[in-house]
Amino acid sequence: MKVFYNEQHPLHHGRHEMFRGALVPCFEVPARADYVLQELRSRGLGTVLAAPPVERAALERVHAPRYLDFLAGAWDEWLALDPSNAGRDALPSYWPIRTFRTDVLPASFPARMGLFSFDAGSPITSGTWAAASQGGACAIAGAAQLLQGERAAFVLSRPPGHHAGHDFFGGYCFINNAAVAAQRLRDGGLAKVAVLDVDYHHGNGTQAIFYERGDVFFASVHGDPHTEYPYYLGYADERGAGAGLDCNLNLPLPRGTGFARWREALATALQRIAAFGAEALVVSLGVDTFEGDPISGFGLRSADYLRVGEDIAGAGLPTLFVFEGGYAVAEVGINAINVLVGFSQAA
Numbered sequence: 001m002k003v004f005y006n007e008q009h010p011l012h013h014g015r016h017e018m019f020r021g022a023l024v025p026c027f028e029v030p031a032r033a034d035y036v037l038q039e040l041r042s043r044g045l046g047t048v049l050a051a052p053p054v055e056r057a058a059l060e061r062v063h064a065p066r067y068l069d070f071l072a073g074a075w076d077e078w079l080a081l082d083p084s085n086a087g088r089d090a091l092p093s094y095w096p097i098r099t100f101r102t103d104v105l106p107a108s109f110p111a112r113m114g115l116f117s118f119d120a121g122s123p124i125t126s127g128t129w130a131a132a133s134q135g136g137a138c139a140i141a142g143a144a145q146l147l148q149g150e151r152a153a154f155v156l157s158r159p160p161g162h163h164a165g166h167d168f169f170g171g172y173c174f175i176n177n178a179a180v181a182a183q184r185l186r187d188g189g190l191a192k193v194a195v196l197d198v199d200y201h202h203g204n205g206t207q208a209i210f211y212e213r214g215d216v217f218f219a220s221v222h223g224d225p226h227t228e229y230p231y232y233l234g235y236a237d238e239r240g241a242g243a244g245l246d247c248n249l250n251l252p253l254p255r256g257t258g259f260a261r262w263r264e265a266l267a268t269a270l271q272r273i274a275a276f277g278a279e280a281l282v283v284s285l286g287v288d289t290f291e292g293d294p295i296s297g298f299g300l301r302s303a304d305y306l307r308v309g310e311d312i313a314g315a316g317l318p319t320l321f322v323f324e325g326g327y328a329v330a331e332v333g334i335n336a337i338n339v340l341v342g343f344s345q346a347a
Contacts (some may be wrong), residue, residue: 001344003046004138004155009033011127014164015089018120026123026234027295027327028172032286033158036323039333044102044213045340046154048091054137061183062176062209064167066105070116071132071174071319074124077109096174118170118230132159132174139177139322143184146280146318151347153320155181160324162203163230169229171201178284178322179209180217185320187252194219194278194317198268198308199286199324200296202234206284208250214243219269221262223297247276255297259304262289263311270315286325287335293328305335309342 016028036238040046058240059068077088094114105114113124133155145153155177163171184309185193196212197203197220201246210216225234240248249272251265288303289298300308312319321340326332 001046001152001154001340002142002150003040003238004141005037005048005049006033006131006134006138007050008127008130008131009136009158012125012131012159012267013127014123014125014296017123018091021158026161029329030158031329032326032332033156033323035329035333036156039337040156043337043341045337045344049141051134051137051141051283054140058140058184059133059136059175059180061187062166067116067167070112070167071083072076072129072322074113075126075128077208078124081109084165089125091123092117093120093122098132101298104303118168122170122172122174128159128174135159135161135177135179136175139181140184142320142322143169143181143188144319146185147188147190151318152343155320160286161202161322162197162199162286162324164309165187165205168205171204175207176205176209178282178324179229183324184283185218185282186215190279191215192217192276193279193280194273195274195284196273196312197222197284197286198266198289199284199290200293200298201229201286201325202250202252203284204230204305205234207233207238210244211240211248212242212244214247217247217249217273219249219272220249220297221251221253221265223322224254226331227255228297241286253298258297258299259301259307261299262300268313270311273315278317281315281319283312283319283321284324285321285336285339287332287339288325288327288329289306290326290331290335292331293326295327302331302338303330304335306342309339309344311347312339313343313346326342
């Protein structure tokens with residue numbers, strides 16, 4: 001299995017995020033990817049490669065040009081506001097909610113930061129654009145492996161991506177790597193592609209990008225948005241719209257769900273993906289379903305992730321794994337690589 005590792009990921013290292021009225025240390029840290037890479041190497045699994053830089057046009061297949069322009073220049077604009085900003089991250093303070101206009105691009109940098117975001121928990125740092133855009137490059141490279149006939153590949157990158165939408169960031173995510181990969185598979189000639197999101201938190205960005213399309217099926221097993229982030233999307237009645245009707249499947253589960261019930265939901269998702277007729281599968285591989293995760297609430301144990309990999313292999317599809325969440329840092333490598341081991345042994 002080829003592993004496309006984002007060597008730029010440490011450049012995005014947020015100092016703080018806003019959480020319930022306080023600035024707290026970021027849960028999304030470079031050590032997350034470091035532990036996964038360490039576990040990969042210790043088990044001798046896969047060939048670790050770097051991806052060539054991504055072409056802007058590939059990102060524009062998923063993201064709005066004006067949004068990409070903002071991300072690419074955000075840090076320079078932040079410094080232009082006040083040179084002392086070099087010592088602190090950029091966090092949004094304003095949002096254009098209901099009745100506000102979003103078609104007009106404000107000249108004010110703080111206003112544009114709010115226009116292109118949905119929470120105050122995703123700091124922009126000096127290296128955010130370099131890290132996030134190279135994550136897109138890794139996704140493109142991974143998708144290319146499947147188009148060339150490989151059974152599987154792994155995108156090891158951060159910041160994660162599945163909360164990022166067509167023109168917004170949030171949930172630690174800036175470029176939607178899974179969506180970029182799925183679109184590349186479509187552009188490469190596959191008629192139908194599926195995205196399976198197994199992160200604890202609903203992949204609202206991925207859902208929104210493909211919601212009205214009938215060529216990409218999105219399935220997600222996640223914490224119930226009545227009580228879990230991102231709250232405003234991920235309900236079971238969201239089935240897609242227009243050409244995408246019945247190409248969206250949400251399987252929300254209550255906090256405290258254990259592996260047996262979670263695995264049943266995964267089976268349902270895989271059955272629907274098979275019925276859809278997908279020719280390839282992109283897995284948003286979040287392992288914050290782990291029982292010890294500090295910001296999540298399911299009860300999966302490390303050994304369970306071997307079974308997750310086996311079940312996904314049972315779909316019989318060329319599969320691209322894209323690293324997403326998982327914030328029990330010491331265990332994140334074991335859990336993520338267990339999925340790949342389970343898959344490789346069963347495939």
